Amino acid sequence: xxxxxxxxxxxxxxxxxxxxxxxxxxxxxxxxxxxxxxxxxxxxxxxxxxxxxxxxxxxxxxxxxxxxxxxxxxxxxxxxxxxxxxxxxxxxxxxxxxxxxxxxxxxxxxxxxxxxxxxxxxxxxxxxxxxxxxxxxxxxxxxxxxxxxxxxx
Numbered sequence: 090x091x092x093x094x095x096x097x098x099x100x101x102x103x104x105x106x107x108x109x110x111x112x113x114x115x116x117x118x119x120x121x122x123x124x125x126x127x128x129x130x131x132x133x134x135x136x137x138x139x140x141x142x143x144x145x146x147x148x149x150x151x152x153x154x155x156x157x158x159x160x161x162x163x164x165x166x167x168x169x170x171x172x173x174x175x176x177x178x179x180x181x182x183x184x185x186x187x188x189x190x191x192x193x194x195x196x197x198x199x200x201x202x203x204x205x206x207x208x209x210x211x212x213x214x215x216x217x218x219x220x221x222x223x224x225x226x227x228x229x230x231x232x233x234x235x236x237x238x239x240x241x242x
Contacts, residue, residue, distance in 0.1 A: 128207075128208070128210060128211045128214055129214060130182075131182045131183055131207065131211055132211055132214035132215045132217075132218055133218060134182045135181065135182060135183060135202070135215050135236075136215050136218035136219040138174070138176060138181070138187075139200060139215075139219055139229070139238050140219070141174055142173065142174075142177065142187070142200050142238075143200065143238065143240050145169060145172045145173050145174075146169075146189070146198055146200065146240050147240060147242065148172070149168060149169060149172065150198070150240075150242055151242065153168070155193065155196075156191040156193070156196070156197070156198040156240075157169055157189065157191060157198075158191055159188075159189055159190050159191045160188060160189045161188055162185075162186035162187070162188040162203055162204070163177075163178050163179075163186040163187065163188070164178075164188070165177060165178060166189045166191075181202055181205060183202070183205035183206060183207045183211065184204060184205050184206040184207070185202050185203050185204030185205035185206070185235075186202070186203065186204060187200065187201070187202055188200075188201045188203060189201070197239060197240075197241070198239075198240040199237050199238065199239050199240065200237070200238040200240060201235050201236070201237050201238075202235060202236040202237075203234065203235040204235075205235070205236060209224075209231075212224050212231045212236060215229070215236070216229050216231075219238075228240075228241070
């Protein structure tokens with residue numbers, strides 16, 4: 090039996106092309122916005138961690154009269170096992186690990202994030218949230234391989 094004037098349900102090739110094009114435009118707009126939001130989130134997390142870590146090290150120095158001894162990446166300095174947040178020993182949102190460098194002769198301490206894998210724009214956002222927006226000057230600096238926060242009393 091012939092179908093005659095009956096139309097078979099389905100999409101035409103033109104309708105499919107239009108739908109795919111619209112989805113492509115939406116994705117092209119969403120991907121950069123997602124990247125920006127991800128960078129802001131990472132920067133906020135790192136800035137918050139730096140503030141928390143700085144508070145712990147400063148409190149230790151005020152209570153003990155000196156900075157805690159240096160500790161390697163992911164290691165908790167002596168005397169801070171219960172004071173440092175758990176994320177000190179975990180990989181940071183940017184990758185890499187936290188470490189503490191103490192120079193007793195100079196009386197200085199530095200919180201270091203080494204091995205982070207991200208873009209310069211994320212480091213700039215961190216510095217804007219935490220410091221002066223210039224990652225080459227001030228207490229928070231990025232030297233190309235590590236993010237360093239000089240802690241002072």
